[in-house]
Amino acid sequence: MDRQTLKEPRQEQVRRARVEKPKAASPRKTGQRRGSRAAAKQAVTLKEHVVEIVSDSGEGAQRCGQSFGSVAARMGNGIWTVEIIPAEIQPPARSIAGASGNRIRVASERVTNGGDEADLVVAFNEQVLLGRYRAKELKPGCIILLEDKWRTDPDAEIAVSYAHVYDELVAEGYKVHEIPMESECVKYVPDPRRGKNMFVLGLLCSIYSLDLEMAREQIRFVFRKKDAKVIDLNLELLGAGHDWAEENLDIKYAIPASKPKDPQIVMNGNTALALGVLASGMEVCAMYPITPATSASHYLSDIFERVGCVVHQAEDEIAACAFAIGASYAGKCAVTITSGPGLSLKQEGIGLAVMSEIPLVVVDVQRGGPSTGQPTKAEQGDLLSACFGGHGDAPKVVMAASTIEDCFYSVIMARKIAETFNMVVMVLTDASLATAQQPFPRPDFNEQWLAPPIDQSAVPEGASPYDWDPRTGLAPRFIPGQPNGMHCLTGLAHDRLSHVAYDPEINQEGIRNRSLKLATFQKTLKAPAIFGDEDGDLLIVGWGSTQGAIEEAVERLRADGKRVSSLHLKFLQPMPSGMKDMFRRFDKVMTVENTWSDSLDSEVFDEDSRRYAGLALLLRARFLVDVDCWGEVKGQSIKPGKIVRAVLERLP
Amino acid sequence: MGIPVSECLLKLMAEGYTLDDYRGDIPPRWCTGCGDNGILAAVQRLCRDEQLPPERTVFVSGIGCSSRFPHYMNAYGFHGLHGRALPVAEGIKLRRPDLHVFVSTGDGDCCSIGAAHWIHAIRYNMDMTVLMHDNQIYGLTKKQASPTSPRGVKSNTTPRGTYLDPLNPLSVTLGVANVSFVAQAVDWIPELLYDIISEAYHHKGFSFVRILQRCPEFMPHQFDPWVQNPDKMLLLTHEKGVQLSAGLSKVYRKQEAHDPGDLHRAREIASLSEQIPVGILYRDSDVPCYEDVRMVDRLHTPDVIKGVLEEEFDKFTIWPSE
Missing domain, CATH: 3.40.920.10 (Pyruvate-ferredoxin oxidoreductase, PFOR, domain III)
Structure with a gap:
């Protein structure tokens, strides 16, 4: 988007301010x-x-x-x-x-x-x-x-x-x-x-x-x-x-309105999420009640049986995850929907799915944390726990929905990725998307959203269940029912035959291949587009539900002549290529996240002790760029006006 | 003795799967004298006798000595997380009624870390055969007390002996709503072990078999009084349960004709402390299975999915013409 078009809204803002005295x-x-x-x-x-x-x-x-x-x-x-x-x-x-x-x-x-x-x-x-x-x-x-x-x-x-x-x-x-x-x-x-x-x-x-x-x-x-x-x-x-x-x-x-040209859907993020599950063709959703995720499962419980599918309310979060893993293992790709504390409980199961390469979709409708935190309030505090929450090296895909519409499509995409790469895909949304409503174009059903029926044909004799491709790390997946495919899947380190590996080389090979798979997936990602000019004084990087507020703040700042742009990430792990070059074209890079980060407002918060917000930490580590961050944890969506203020403090 | 070769071959073909067809490609790595070996033999025999197609048979386990079980079978195996075998097995069974599901779990796996799942699995009553290998000790982690360790057992975490009375897996199972099959077997009576597992397999529902199993490494003499004195055993026989061979009947003279439909008596038998009961304690074939209850008579085809999606979208749509 060029500057000319960005100026327009700002003029409207001014007009709005003038008429605000009824x-x-x-x-x-x-x-x-x-x-x-x-x-x-x-x-x-x-x-x-x-x-x-x-x-x-x-x-x-x-x-x-x-x-x-x-x-x-x-x-x-x-x-x-x-x-x-x-x-x-x-x-x-x-x-x-x-x-x-x-x-x-x-x-x-x-x-x-x-x-x-x-x-x-x-x-x-x-x-x-x-x-x-x-x-x-x-x-x-x-x-x-x-x-x-x-x-x-x-x-x-x-x-x-x-x-x-x-x-x-x-x-x-x-x-x-x-x-x-x-x-x-x-x-x-x-x-x-x-x-x-x-x-x-x-x-x-x-x-x-x-x-x-x-x-x-x-x-x-x-x-x-x-x-x-x-x-x-x-x-x-x-x-x-x-x-x-x-x-x-x-x-x-x-407030003058203009009729949309195409049919629009008005629903909240959790409803969109539930419809996304249905549209993805997944057959099983295993969950345990937790705010603010549960309303997605409520709605899904209402409609899922009409397509012959099941929402299973498990006895706890761990069981919900294990149940979903069992269904996925048996060829019925499953989703488990939860929120922060539930994600913590599922981590061991998620690690198992990573280790044994079972496709699994995990949705985390984030809320305020840690511990019970603020169950009904919005926060983006789970990014690092989604990426690194379990023990050991467990590479998985982490993506975030940034709009209501995105809640729908993200689940469909997550299932595709999960089954193409036999991986765990985490989809992050949050309490603000969960309950917010916004119109979006009515989706046109596409049969490609669904997966073909499971393969029950015989596996070639002698084929190994983890026959990792040396270039991609991908291995075929043998589903129970397939003759010749019998093997014992295990969460223990294993070799290509799924035999428990006591050999140090074999352990290393398995870990390398699971990492290779994530890198292969990374090669399929497109670089996100910068919102605003391609260079400038400051680049704001965001993820998830903050997109609208960040971009509105950028519009206001640019209308004010500030050289500010933004970049919004859908994939947090892995991240697409090309971002470092984008960062180089800006004097400063900062993230805006709805989570805690230390600001240097105390004697003991200094560069040595400062704790950065999740995305800032990831970007600093990956790109060796001095990424600053700003955010708040007030249990609500960050307002564009606050972002403007935070950015202005950082501009020359 | 004049059978032609072709007939031999035909006979061989007709026999289908042999014991070898169920043996995994790794030999069992349990200790010599471990009761798990006997359980494995009984299960392999059952698979052969029932001619279960290995590709349609899934063995799920948690973590522990007994949970190595699936590695030693030639079938689909799922050796997952400590305590979580049951929910995994439920997830498998829910949408794949065509698969025969077995679960191997231990006293720690089932009654301690997985206790919540165990209780609820009984209630779900999904069609699976659950073998709870109970050696009354944690073996894989090198001798810690388990919830079924008798009071006073000295272990690495209870050097002065355990402090509490053990949990009784039979009583617990019999106390949960929707319980449909509870049996107890011991590894030192292989004939009955087989019969009981076979009954469990044939029961449609959650068939819970507690198998008392000797651990020669950490509890070498735990079951000696019962192994050495058959009179301390109580064998449950019934026309609706298991019957004893003449040989067994001679050795195990303490018998009770117990109707597996009698829940009250089953609970009393489960509570016996001196005697070890062996047989079917309880069976109710009428308890509905969760996978059947949740079975929806709707197709999961692109057309059906599209239809429901469009119907739902309609409820939330603002049309341009409005």
Whole structure:
């Protein structure tokens, strides 16, 4: 991409900043204006907005947010939705840590990440709002729509707390609008806790000039398994919210949308992952419940049997891995899907698959670590454990999905690689991809995604099971059922006949061939393309879910005249050729990773003690280039604005 | 004695697989006098008698002396990880009902590091024959106490003797939901060892055979009282279990006609401490097998896959015409 085209978005950013001062009704006056504003309102056109809906768990803010995103996507807006998930199923009501909901970035154009802080927040109580405020998720001075029932709560403590937070935020310059959600909803439902969310969807449809009929369709879809009464009620609430906003709010935006030319899929990364498993033709998924990976298996459990396949919930992570290995060994290539702690437990099994050259796909939906860490939060901390986690020298392929769409295709590719090279292929995604939604072109089914039926023909007599090709390290694979192929596979060092090797030369030969195989695979990789100019002051290197945010940051920096480009890696192990030459054309190279790295901000963090982020460490070791790194471990996707700031600190 | 050569050849052909066809290309490397040798002989005989095609027979094991078993068979073998033989075997069996699956595991492999898998494997009840070689000691790692070591056994990790009572693999197995076949054999009665393994093989489901097996290296006298005194053995006979030859009946006079359908009595027999019971303790042929339960009557063809994918995509698609 050349600089001319990169400048464009930046100009739009500026425009966006200018229009971000809506003439909203002063909150305390909205009541007086009731009924008088509707005709006078004119929509302010926006390039994009980040909207958040937060509530206590169980109040439906997530469903509201997802629906809002879906409606916007149906209208042709670019969207990216991010789930805001508390760690507990039923955290205490009105608690700061209990905020549950959804963040939706809505834009005219396609968006590749969740964007920066929120422009508009809907909060069902002041505590969850406070949580988001303290987490610095709100843009200074942004619009807040706040449930007002707490102001008159019979519990004086609650009323005081509410008033206090309200005053504080108003004093800080936030445009807080108190919304009588409860008192409006109670006209339709006895328990407004179950229904407020669709009222809010109505509010948002009014504010963002969304097509109400599409919102109705969305409600009919979301509640399709419920009876007609429930659907009607929610439709009423939607209308009520919409009408209330039209009557009482002086906020009206339009984010122009353009209809896509081709059909688009809107789903989250875990759903895409599960469909990828189905599309890859794999027959067995062995798993053990673990957040945030499990929802992929939930969805797969729902659909997999329809193609005659099985999701096996094993008794533990180790068994899940061993089960998948058994199925793969028997010719039914299998996948095991897990998250960080599960990956640690599977490592011995993964080593066995490497040693015995059994194809296996392992998906790690990364979360915050170490130990139990932050189960529902995003982090990219497993790169090194994916590459080197097991004991001994265990070469395997490690690849990362960087978009929702990529979650789908990565699994298909992983299976192909696994069976072509008889190798373990690790696919890394993370909690931010797992739950984020973004439209992508509907895939066209391709029979090539699948593998042919397993070979059960006789093996030539005298053939060895590990007849490593001296040039590639590849060996044929004998599958049980093949006459003459009988051998005892073993995790012990073995020779070409799969006999246990006590001879030092034989051990070395086996290890060399497994390494050779990875090198052979490396020769098939294409160098990734640089985003931005081919040379400059700084090259950012990233992997996985940070792609959208990094590239958006690069666009902003370049629009500002900075000579910054980025490179995003799909394959982390092995890495494609040609990267060192790319690095040479930049004064500085740094990685941006959603993981910990020491920054030199303490007396004891110095060049001698500094611990680098995973990719930075890999690049430094491989290319002998002084690769810097920046990242954070705040349990969420890195925002483009933060990357811009981190980069600016490093530029001359 | 006038059989023509061609008839001899035909007869040979008709006999199919011979014992040699099941012998691996490496001779067993177990110690002289190790009970594993006898188990290997019984299994090879079974394969020959059942004429199991070696290419359709898979021997899975974990790690330990007994887990070397697959190396000595001519069949597909999977010598995997310590404790993980069962989940590997389950993965193999799930989508390959055409394969005969055997598992060799030891008392450490099964009852200690792999205990979780053992419990759940009983519950899955997948069709496989599990031989639990129980010598009551860790052999390969040079004499450490195992969960089945009797209390007081001195080992390298318990120089003053083990502190706890041993785990009873029979009682444990009989206590798990979906248990469908539990038997006990001893290496020093080869005839019964064969019969019991054969019964296990013919049972459709998870057939668990605990085989008490002598370790001449580290527990040389452990089973002496029972080997030397047949009256300390309790042989379980039944028309639905194993029957004894006249010869055996003469030597082993303590017998009990035990109906393998009687779970309550099976648990009592399993708990005997002085006597070693040998025979089929429990059998229930009606417990469903996991691989059958999970069998889906849907084809896995490109057309079916495409169809489901498109149906699912439809649910998430935004069409340009909307």
